[in-house]
Amino acid sequence: MPAATALEATTADGALLVRAIILPVVGILLSFVLGGRYAERIAAFLLPAGLCVACIVFLKIWQSETSLSYIVGNWKPPLGITLRADGLSVAMMVAMAIVICLIGVFAHANFDSRVASVETRAPMVFWVMLMAISGAMNMIFFGGDLFTLYVALELLTFAAVPLVCLDGRAETLQAALRYLLFALLGSILYLVGTALLYGSYGTLDIVLMSQRVQIEPATLAAATLMTVGLFAKTALFPLHLWLPPAHAGAPAAASAVLSAVVVKGSFFLVVRLWFDAMPGLLSVAASQFIGVLGASAIICGNIVALRQKRLKLLIAYSTVAQIGYLFLMFPLAADPLHLQYGDVLTGGMLQAISHATAKAAMFMAAGLVYAALGHDQISELGGIARALPMTMFAFGLGGLCLIGLPPTGGFLAKWLLLEATIATEQWWWAIVIVAGGLLTSAYVFIVLSRAMGPPSAPLILRAAVPKYQEVAALGLALLSVLLGLVALGPIDVLQVGRPEAPMAWLR
Amino acid sequence: MSIASVFDVALVALILTIGASAILVRTAFAAVVMFVVYGLLLSMAWVRLHAVDVALTEAAIGGGMTGLLLLGAVARSRSVNVDSVRVGYPLRLAAGALCALVAAGLAVAIFYPPAPVPTLAPMVMENLPPSGLGNPVAGVLFVFRALDTLLEKVVLLLALLGVWSLAPDHAWGGTPGLQVYARPDPTLIFLAQLLPPVGIVFGIYMCWVGAKDPGGAFQGGTVLAAMWLLVIVAGLQKAPAIGRLWLRVLLVTGPVLFLAIGLAGWVFADAFLAYPAGYAKPLIVAVEAALTLSIAVALGMLAAGPPVRAQQQ
Numbered sequence: 105m106p107a108a109t110a111l112e113a114t115t116a117d118g119a120l121l122v123r124a125i126i127l128p129v130v131g132i133l134l135s136f137v138l139g140g141r142y143a144e145r146i147a148a149f150l151l152p153a154g155l156c157v158a159c160i161v162f163l164k165i166w167q168s169e170t171s172l173s174y175i176v177g178n179w180k181p182p183l184g185i186t187l188r189a190d191g192l193s194v195a196m197m198v199a200m201a202i203v204i205c206l207i208g209v210f211a212h213a214n215f216d217s218r219v220a221s222v223e224t225r226a227p228m229v230f231w232v233m234l235m236a237i238s239g240a241m242n243m244i245f246f247g248g249d250l251f252t253l254y255v256a257l258e259l260l261t262f263a264a265v266p267l268v269c270l271d272g273r274a275e276t277l278q279a280a281l282r283y284l285l286f287a288l289l290g291s292i293l294y295l296v297g298t299a300l301l302y303g304s305y306g307t308l309d310i311v312l313m314s315q316r317v318q319i320e321p322a323t324l325a326a327a328t329l330m331t332v333g334l335f336a337k338t339a340l341f342p343l344h345l346w347l348p349p350a351h352a353g354a355p356a357a358a359s360a361v362l363s364a365v366v367v368k369g370s371f372f373l374v375v376r377l378w379f380d381a382m383p384g385l386l387s388v389a390a391s392q393f394i395g396v397l398g399a400s401a402i403i404c405g406n407i408v409a410l411r412q413k414r415l416k417l418l419i420a421y422s423t424v425a426q427i428g429y430l431f432l433m434f435p436l437a438a439d440p441l442h443l444q445y446g447d448v449l450t451g452g453m454l455q456a457i458s459h460a461t462a463k464a465a466m467f468m469a470a471g472l473v474y475a476a477l478g479h480d481q482i483s484e485l486g487g488i489a490r491a492l493p494m495t496m497f498a499f500g501l502g503g504l505c506l507i508g509l510p511p512t513g514g515f516l517a518k519w520l521l522l523e524a525t526i527a528t529e530q531w532w533w534a535i536v537i538v539a540g541g542l543l544t545s546a547y548v549f550i551v552l553s554r555a556m557g558p559p560s561a562p563l564i565l566r567a568a569v570p571k572y573q574e575v576a577a578l579g580l581a582l583l584s585v586l587l588g589l590v591a592l593g594p595i596d597v598l599q600v601g602r603p604e605a606p607m608a609w610l611r
Numbered sequence: 612m613s614i615a616s617v618f619d620v621a622l623v624a625l626i627l628t629i630g631a632s633a634i635l636v637r638t639a640f641a642a643v644v645m646f647v648v649y650g651l652l653l654s655m656a657w658v659r660l661h662a663v664d665v666a667l668t669e670a671a672i673g674g675g676m677t678g679l680l681l682l683g684a685v686a687r688s689r690s691v692n693v694d695s696v697r698v699g700y701p702l703r704l705a706a707g708a709l710c711a712l713v714a715a716g717l718a719v720a721i722f723y724p725p726a727p728v729p730t731l732a733p734m735v736m737e738n739l740p741p742s743g744l745g746n747p748v749a750g751v752l753f754v755f756r757a758l759d760t761l762l763e764k765v766v767l768l769l770a771l772l773g774v775w776s777l778a779p780d781h782a783w784g785g786t787p788g789l790q791v792y793a794r795p796d797p798t799l800i801f802l803a804q805l806l807p808p809v810g811i812v813f814g815i816y817m818c819w820v821g822a823k824d825p826g827g828a829f830q831g832g833t834v835l836a837a838m839w840l841l842v843i844v845a846g847l848q849k850a851p852a853i854g855r856l857w858l859r860v861l862l863v864t865g866p867v868l869f870l871a872i873g874l875a876g877w878v879f880a881d882a883f884l885a886y887p888a889g890y891a892k893p894l895i896v897a898v899e900a901a902l903t904l905s906i907a908v909a910l911g912m913l914a915a916g917p918p919v920r921a922q923q924q
Contacts, residue, residue, distance in 0.1 A: 114882065122883045129765055129870065133863045136768065139854070176758045177876070177884040183734055183755045223854060225783040229776040236769055243762070255762045262769040266776040277777075289709075296713065300720045306729025321723045325716035332712075 112186070112311075117164050118174035121187040121246050124157045124197070128239030132232055140228025144217040147231040151205050154238055158201040162194045162597065171601040173248070181309030186248040188311075190601030192453055193245035196372060199457040200245075203364050203464050203580065204238050210468050210576040211357035226270050230358065236263035237365060244369045250298045250308045250381065253373055257294060257337070261287045264366045267358035268350045279349035286336050286346040290370065293333025300326035310381045317382050327385065330377060331394075337370035340431060341401035344424045351420040356471020359416065363423045364464035368456050371430050378434065379449065386434065395435035399536040401428030406543035410550075415470045415480035418547060419463070425540060426459045426506060429521070432533055436524040450598045451520030454587070458513025461584035462505035468577035469499035478566045482551055487559030489552075494574040496555050501581035503548030508541050513587025619659055626652045639688070643681040650674025663825035664748040667817070671833035679840070679914050687916075743892030745823035752827070753895045757884040761873065764866045764902065767909050771862070775853055778917040784854030785922040787915035795846035803845030810838035818903040822892060828865070828899045832906030839911045850915050852922040858908065865905030869898045 131150040135143040165172060171190040180186070189197075211234070217227035236259055243256035265287065269280035302308055304323055305316045317323060332343075339347040351363050378386050405425030412418040433452035472495045473488055474480045489496040505512035508519075518537055525534040629652060633645035650673040657666035732747070739750045752760045778785075814834035821827030842848045851858050872894050873884040880887045886894050 119877075119883070126870070126874075126883075129762070129866075132765060132768065133867055133870070136859050136863050137856075139859070175882065177754065177886075178880070178882040179738075179755045179885075182731055183738060185756055185758050223784055225776065225778060225780050228783075229772060232772055233769070236765070251756070252759055252762075255759050255766065258766045259762060259769065262766055262773055266773040270776070272777075272779070293713070296716070300716070303720060303728070304725050306731055320725070322720035322725070325719040329713065329716050 112173065112175075112180070114175050114178075115170075115172050117161075118172050118187070120157055120161050120164075121172060121174045121189055122176070124154060124161065124242040125187075125239055125246065127154050127157065128235040128242075131235040132239075135228070135232050135235070140223035140225075140231075141217050141220065143228050143231035144212070144215065147208060147235055150235060151201075151208050151238060154242070155198075155201040155205050158194070158198045158242075161189055162198045165189060165191065165194050165600050166597045169600050181249065181312055182307035185252050186309060186311075187246040188248040188601075189246050191596075191598040192372075192375070192449070192601075194600075195453055195598050196368070196457065197242060197245045199460060200241050200365050200368070201238065202583065203460050204234065204241075204361065206576045206580050207357055207360050207364075207464060207468075208234060210360070210471075210573050213570050213573050214355060214357055226355075229266055229270060230355075233263040233267055234361065236260075237361060241365060241369055244372055248310050250301065250310065250313070252308075253376070254291070254295055254298055257291055257370065257373070260366060260369050261291060261337070264362055267362060268354045270355050270358055273353070275349070276353040279346070279353045283346045283350040286339075286343065290333040290335075290337035293329045293336070294373075297326040297328075297330030297333070300329070310376065313381045314383055317385060319385060323382070323385070327377065327382060331374060334370045334374045334377070335397070338367050338374070338427060338430075339424060340397055340427060341404055341424065342397075344401065344405070344427070347424055348417055348420040351423060351467075352414070352416040356467055356474070359420075359471070360464040360467040363420070363467055364460040367423070367427060368460060371427070371456060374431075375433070375449070375452070379437070391435045391437075394431050395533060398428040398431030398434075399533065401425060401431070402536055402540040403428075403543075406540055406547070410543060410547045412547075413482055415473060415482055415485070415551065416467070418482065418551065419466050419470055422466075422506060422544065422547070423459075423463060425544070426455070426463070429455050429459075429518070429537070429540070432521055432537070435530060435533065436521060436528060447520050448524045449602070450595060451517050451524065453598055454513055454520065454590075454595075455517035458505050458517055458584050458587045461580045461587065462502035462512075462514065465498045465577045465580035465584065466502040466506075468573065468580070469495045469502070472569045472573055472577065475567050476565045476569055477563075482554055484560065485551065485554040486557045487555075487563040489555040491563055491565055492569060492574070494578055495569070496552070498574070498577040498581040499555075500548070500552055501578075501585050503544075503552070505581075505584040505587075507545045507548060508537075511588035512585045513590070514584070516588045516590070622652065622656055622659065626656060639685045640682075643678060643685055646681060647674050647678035650678065664746070664827070667825055667827075667830045671830045675837060676833055676910055676914065679837075683914060683916060741888070741891065742886070742895070743822075744895065746821060746825065746827075748825070749821055749827055749895070749899075753898065754886070754891065757869075757873065761866065761869050761884070764869065764905065767906065768862060768866070771909050771913055774913055775917050778919070782918045782921050784852060785918040785920045786852045787850045787912070787917060788919040789840075789844055789850055789915055795844070799845045800847065803841045803847050807838040807842055810834055810841075814838065814903070814907070818899055819896075821899055822896055828902035828906055832903045833910055835903065835907035836910035836914070839907065840914055843911075843915070853912070853918050854922060858912070861908045862905055862912075865898070865902035868901040872898060 127150050131146045134146050161172065171188055173186055173188040176185045176187065211230060215227040215230040217224065217231065240256050240259035240263060243259065244253060247253040247256055265280055265284045268283055269276040298308065300322055301313065305313055307313055307316065336343040351359050354362060402425050405421050405428060409418050409421035409425060412421060430452055433448050437448035470480055472492060473485070476492060477488065505514040508514040518541065522534055522537055525531060626649065629645055629649045633642050633649055636642050636645060650669055654666040654670035654674065657669055735747045735750055739747060742750055742754045744750045814831045817826040817834060818828055818831030821831065843850050876885040877883050
């Protein structure tokens with residue numbers, strides 16, 4: 105975040121930030137009135153429009169190398185709310201907008217609202233919630249105020265939970281309820297912390313907070329409550345219990361958006377909290393503790409994933425593990441002796457983005473396999489690679505990204521993290537990263553070898569899979585592979601608005 | 612000890628007792644009743660702390676609306692005859708530990724307050740006059756932090772759609788079933804004929820007065836919703852089908868007007884969600900009126916639950 109001065113004002117093009125938040129809201133309101141039959145058409149117009157806005161904001165920030173800000177209602181903080189876009193926010197915003205658009209393309213097959221003569225349940229709910237998620241994510245990326253961020257979290261939660269139980273089966277209802285309980289617990293803890301911080305510093309603005317904050321009991325209590333709450337929403341080990349049934353039980357398009365996009369929202373807030381609102385406040389012990397949670401997530405998540413019999417559950421547990429990598433950022437960036445900040449933050453964000461693209465592709469592929477076979481038992485996948493080559497290719501590419509093979513985005517992310525472990529002399533995290541990669545490759549190859557093996561009985565496809573769904577999955581998978589190439593160009597954008605020097609090693 | 616402090620101590624003791632018994636009672640129904648009482652007592656505590664706005668909200672939402680939703684949940688779980696699930700000790704311990712953690716965090720904050728407690732209240736009062744509002748809470752909600760208020764209303768819509776999404780496919784667009792709350796009987800019908808005229812006037816008054824004194828769209832909307840529900844539960848009026856156009860229009864009226872005025876601020880004032888000088892108060896009152904309607908309908912439909920019957924043509 106840029107240093108706020110008394111002069112901070114709306115920057116030129118700052119209005120783009122408002123547009124990015126308002127567009128989805130307009131879509132939601134319109135869908136309510138026009139009815140579910142139009143919801144998809146509205147989304148088909150608004151989601152790409154949102155992507156365009158995201159790209160414009162990205163280009164502006166990349167070229168000008170300064171942050172954008174917008175003061176809502178012309179009331180400056182601490183009284184009013186400022187929206188700010190820095191390098192981290194725009195990188196995440198563009199990535200999430202692309203993922204959401206491609207998920208929208210994929211979802212057309214399952215949630216086509218135009219065929220029915222009246223409004224139907226699932227399409228109406230899906231498209232409205234998808235727009236809500238895109239708006240809530242933009243708000244999380246731009247919100248410069250801790251309470252505005254709470255509202256964004258609530259938007260995200262209430263949009264995400266109904267997606268889990270869209271098909272209405274009893275077990276998905278149970279998973280949704282469990283998710284709701286965890287998520288609400290997270291919200292309330294975050295809110296309590298926010299209130300405590302306001303009580304201590306008389307502001308909710310992140311930049312003002314970062315100038316006033318100091319180590320004292322109330323602040324630490326607030327930060328702990330907020331962090332635990334956000335961990336519950338992000339499904340960091342051991343608060344991950346809600347994630348596998350929720351993500352594995354949802355319809356494929358919903359699983360993709362939940363796993364790829366939604367968990368990144370609360371993760372982004374943890375980063376904002378510790379790196380922007382309270383820079384330097386994270387003690388070494390606390391950062392090591394967060395790292396231990398992340399490492400446990402990587403090891404446990406991967407081992408449990410290896411033991412799964414169903415493809416969607418395997419992918420869901422792999423999400424638990426990949427979330428672990430995100431939190432290795434904290435011990436690596438908070439080391440007071442070797443301030444490496446920039447590289448580690450870049451690594452963490454790249455991990456979030458590459459996981460988003462790869463995981464969305466893998467959930468889509470699993471959904472297509474399920475649609476074709478009528479089940480997703482891993483032991484009976486034989487022959488599917490021959491029947492759906494493009495789908496399994498997308499799955500494989502996504503898997504490579506999760507393992508961290510070059511030139512994928514996952515490789516670059518894990519490479520940056522590994523470098524930081526060496527630079528900060530914390531070799532123990534390097535072991536975890538490498539072991540995690542090995543375990544991941546084990547289950548990716550198990551699935552791929554089953555899929556390429558001969559079928560036990562002649563394979564009968566229950567339904568034809570639309571080509572464009574396969575293309576959407578493959579597109580995301582290719583993106584996750586090509587992400588490694590951002591090292592050659594726009595990766596610098598992540599540093600915009602950060603006080604530290606840009607990465608030296610890439611020059 | 613003055614009478615006021617005796618009252619305060621007694622109130623605190625009562626709140627603690629009721630809170631404990633809400634946890635300790637055996638049946639869900641009794642726990643919900645305790646919860647409602649707890650909410651009402653809390654709102655009295657807020658009055659004692661001179662936070663009348665908070666008190667009204669706690670009574671309307673915390674005690675009233677939430678209590679109603681919980682009662683509905685209890686009744687629904689009875690009607691499907693769920694075997695009462697005993698919660699295991701590990702889970703109880705975890706819940707207890709978590710509550711203790713939160714309580715400890717709050718205790719730390721309250722026992723070690725910063726030397727001069729920072730507050731924005733003087734700044735709010737200083738900047739309030741240009742808007743023409745008299746109630747600082749309304750000022751924060753509709754002038755300084757209007758974006759949050761606008762988006763909270765969208766959250767309410769999403770929550771409603773989430774509840775509706777639990778409906779079976781064939782009932783989509785149909786009417787919610789409210790029989791879970793009560794069987795219509797003469798007393799209920801009498802109340803449903805007697806109370807709404809008073810309640811509706813009171814709800815409108817709460818919304819109107821919110822610009823100057825404690826009150827506002829959320830509290831007023833809740834009262835209207837309660838009256839509407841009373842009439843529906845008593846069987847005097849049918850719950851509307853969720854696919855009705857007028858219902859959908861009412862639901863979005865508040866947020867749409869709010870958003871439109873916010874966007875107009877781009878043209879006529881100098882920023883999104885800024886009000887042109889001199890017009891702030893009438894615009895805010897208009898937004899509050901529209902929001903009151905939308906909130907009333909949204910809360911009423913939330914309590915009515917997902918549709919269960921297809922709409923009769």
